[in-house]
Amino acid sequence: MENGGYRLVGRIIFLNCFPRDLVSGGIKTMYRHALLLRQAGFHVQVLQAEGVPSWLGKEMHPLMCETVTNLTRQDIFVFPEVLREWYADMISTPMIGQKVIFCQNPYYFFTYGPSAQKLAEWGVTQVLAPGIGAAHMLQRVLGLENVQVTPPVVDGNLFRPRQKKLQVVCAEWKWPQQGGLPRHAVLIQDMLKLKYPQFSSVPWVPLQERKEEEVAALMGESAVCLSLGRLEALGITALEAMAAGCLVVGCHGGGGSDYATSQNGFWHSPEDVEGMVDSLAMALEGCASGSGVIRKMVAQGQAAAQPYAPDKVSMRLQQVYGQLWG
Structure with a gap:
């Protein structure tokens, strides 16, 4: 054969x-x-x-x-x-x-x-x-x-942009045997409300314990994804969010350096919590206003997912x- x-x-x-x-x-x-x-x-x-x-x-x-x-x-x-x-x-x-x-x-x-x-x-x-x-x-x-x-x-037929709304999907379930990172997500949300109260009413949707089709739908309709990658070999969640037209803010977890650039997302070290808060505010403001710079970053993220x-x-x-x- x-x-x-x-x-x-x-x-x-x-x-x-x-x-x-x-x-x-x-x-x-x-x-x-x-x-x-x-x-x-x-x-x-x-x-x-x-x-x-x-x-x-x-x-x-x-x-x-x-x-x-x-x-x-x-x-x-x-x-x-x-x-x-x-x-x-x-x-x-x-x-x-x-x-x-x-x-x-x-x-x-x-x-x-x-x-x-x-x-x-x-x-x-x-x-x-x-x-x-x-x-x-x-x-x-x-x-x-x-x-x-x-x-x-990363299947673009499943992870695709849908009707967007100002909403943050949050992925932080990695390494559950070590406590995962859910408290980081809560801390980031609390700090965002304190420093940028104008975004206090923006919905946050956790992605853990959801079926893949539901995750894809939530990513597709959300403007921003907070992806808290940790000790990743690649970091497929961020790529799926990019394919779904989310602007990604967070940590690439190491392996995400294969695709993460300053042109396709807001990437930080895990310790830079305030920096992530600032980037979330910038992302939400840009998505709400229809910023051309933000639209270009989203497009670059979609392009980064194409090789997969x-x-x-x-x-x-x-x-x-x-x-x-x-």
């Missing part, structure tokens, strides 16, 4: 060891990559021992399997970076086929004590990352020679995975 100049001789098997109905950005990205590769002609499966997740779209169902049989040396197993429970045993066990790690957050990965030597001993042939900054970090910290980038997907469109990500996935067979 040929695809894009590459000879496809095995399966790509993504491993999902997480609870069946757990939803996260990393899990969704894994399923989207699997679907794009399947649509491009690759033989792809997703191993979920508990069965098909209830939240998964029907187009994904043909990808699912509860067991994998008839393995060959040409099969590729794609592990997440979270090497715990049975993943920890499986990654270090000799097995037929290639082992690849799709490291969607190096900071998670580092907590499991990986090293170039361990990866070689485990038989891992390739480490993938969602962004250039994350890939370079993996190379520097672990001494890896080559980390390929397979970016996440499904067709562009699909081409990159085909290139990276096609080369794994040599």
